Amino acid sequence: MSEQFGTENDMFTITPGWKGGSYVAVKRAAAGNDVNPGTADIGLVYVSRWKDAESAERFAEVYRKSLSKRLSVADETRLDGRACAEHHCALWATRVSTNEGPVFIEIWPDHTVFITQSLSEEKVAQLRARVLFHENHAKATVAAPELSERVQALPGFQAFRREAEREFMEEIFKPE
Numbered sequence: 001m002s003e004q005f006g007t008e009n010d011m012f013t014i015t016p017g018w019k020g021g022s023y024v025a026v027k028r029a030a031a032g033n034d035v036n037p038g039t040a041d042i043g044l045v046y047v048s049r050w051k052d053a054e055s056a057e058r059f060a061e062v063y064r065k066s067l068s069k070r071l072s073v074a075d076e077t078r079l080d081g082r083a084c085a086e087h088h089c090a091l092w093a094t095r096v097s098t099n100e101g102p103v104f105i106e107i108w109p110d111h112t113v114f115i116t117q118s119l120s121e122e123k124v125a126q127l128r129a130r131v132l133f134h135e136n137h138a139k140a141t142v143a144a145p146e147l148s149e150r151v152q153a154l155p156g157f158q159a160f161r162r163e164a165e166r167e168f169m170e171e172i173f174k175p176e
Contacts, residue, residue, distance in 0.1 A: 014055055016055075017050045018048065019111075021047060021113075022151040024157075025043070027041055027043075028041055044115070044116065045127055049110065050112075053111055056113050060113055060115075067098060073098050077095045077097075079095055079106075083128070085132055085133045090106040090108050091107045092106065127156075130157065
């Protein structure tokens with residue numbers, strides 16, 4: 001992403017700061033029975049960890065700027081004090097309205113970037129609380145060496161994935 005949508009040096013300055021990440025893409029329920037869903041029918045959750053605040057901020061900025069190159073952007077709103085979960089608030093957050101739905105880009109403590117695309121504000125709030133601050137993950141996930149493994153081990157993330165898999169299986173095996 002830094003090479004495709006960033007400046008000439010971003011690939012060399014942002015990429016070394018990446019400590020890992022994980023994403024889940026799901027077909028949104030609103031997509032219905034469309035056999036060939038488009039990008040507007042896909043919801044995305046992406047969580048990544050960065051070595052320092054500068055890397056996290058630069059990646060978030062590249063991602064934000066890339067939206068206007070990939071989608072029609074209607075407006076952008078800073079979410080100061082409104083991106084919160086479990087008594088914690090994002091250090092930086094913005095909501096970008098696009099033709100494919102809202103995109104939330106947030107930077108959390110520990111240089112964590114949380115991005116959702118094409119999901120409702122209500123669903124984003126639920127995911128934020130479950131994925132970033134689930135009460136049962138404190139000791140169980142700390143030992144995992146990679147951020148993607150820690151994110152995958154979070155009970156809230158597992159619940160989200162099970163729900164997405166259930167919806168997927170119901171769709172595939174639905175009687176015609």
